[in-house]
């Protein structure tokens with residue numbers, strides 16, 4: 001048997017108090033005094049306090065906007081408070097400018113925080129709202145835990161650290177021969193509790209750093225019922241791990257910061273990704289140790305995507321994950337938020353169909369209608385939702401939206417649009433305002449392809465005639481119609497000319513007659529129209545041809561017809 005040192009006596013209050021003093025000599029504030037600095041909020045009955053707590057390690061992704069929207073809705077729908085807390089405790093993973101980028105991106109989507117970090121500081125009296133600035137607060141509670149025999153330091157000498165990080169050790173762990181021995185690991189963990197005050201003094205004098213560990217009293221085989229507001233009724237085991245509360249630089253781990261911050265900020269509902277569910281036993285224990293009331297939890301399922309028929313997690317690298325991509329592609333924030341709502345609550349679309357003029361913020365969002373297993377991200381659906389939103393915009397709104405986007409992402413296109421705003425707006429007015437508005441594009445990035453042909457600089461013929469088209473007929477139709485075209489014609493007169501041209505070259509002007517006996521004609525007025533359409537727009541599909549020709553004006557309509565006829 002090896003000679004092991006005795007365990008530290010965590011029941012000895014004097015020893016614990018002395019240990020706390022040794023570790024945190026500069027902490028003079030008591031937990032009660034600290035808590036008193038953040039008085040309970042005066043909010044209406046049932047008001048929810050929620051927060052979005054991103055780590056500034058990169059861009060905002062769709063999987064982040066999703067829970068944010070839940071937090072925002074629950075807070076604001078209940079007359080509560082929505083907080084932005086920046087969890088910047090991991091300097092190594094932090095990406096410069098990421099916090100600002102997150103703040104700006106959230107603002108772009110119209111997500112409004114009542115309190116928290118802002119681009120140039122913060123608002124609210126429950127801060128600081130950046131964890132890196134809350135060091136002294138965490139230490140107050142860390143000291144208290146040590147004093148109560150619920151936490152202890154674990155010193156690592158420089159040599160030990162070196163050994164732990166050595167490549168030998170890593171290779172050993174990676175090798176196939178390495179087996180995890182749970183019992184040995186547990187003993188090793190408990191061995192960390194073998195120390196006395198003199199050891200601690202000596203280590204501190206040598207300038208060694210320590211991590212602070214919780215002294216767990218949990219038994220992993222004991223399970224407790226727990227209700228997650230999304231996942232439902234669960235059985236959560238106790239935590240039996242002496243996990244780290246403060247890292248060796250004195251900075252808290254996520255677990256410890258979560259408990260302290262959400263208590264002091266008065267969070268009522270913790271809304272976060274389901275990847276945190278396995279850590280819940282630690283959090284339940286910490287809240288208990290600290291004497292804090294446990295908030296309600298909502299663990300949001302990961303967003304999935306369909307890949308080759310199988311469901312997979314939407315990863316950060318996937319198309320549609322990075323919210324900056326949406327901006328680049330030109331999805332209006334309103335469209336994206338509309339799509340988020342359809343994913344969040346299964347009855348949202350139905351509600352919106354019944355309340356077409358209401359905003360998504362009027363929708364009675366319900367936790368119960370959220371998916372427990374993960375919704376499916378679908379770009380095509382986003383496109384459809386966006387088209388439904390944009391088709392209700394006025395021509396002016398479309399013009400403003402496209403120009404704003406194009407100024408940043410396609411300046412040449414922006415210049416064309418801004419050269420003659422009235423001209424551009426008349427194009428956007430085609431098919432708008434009626435009962436069945438056109439749904440041609442779902443993103444600003446798709447607009448150029450839809451209406452670029454209105455600009456000579458962008459016009460080109462991209463489609464081909466269907467096989468079997470008589471090119472000689474096309475030429476004749478184009479030249480003939482070009483001569484007759486008059487921009488002053490009303491729609492009937494215009495169409496009569498097309499019909500007459502059709503008849504002249506053996507194409508049925510009456511669709512009924514054509515359908516009754518197609519063999520009696522070379523084709524129909526629909527074919528003749530498509531000849532004209534291709535020459536004028538470059539495509540076989542386009543907005544209303546009468547409007548297109550009217551807006552383009554006689555000169556350009558004629559020129560395009562003649563030049564195409566000559567090219568053929």
Ligand code: GLU
Pocket residue numbers: 052053054055087258270271272273276
């Ligand atoms: N910083 C954590 C994350 O980004 C926050 C989790 C939480 O909301 O508590 O995953």
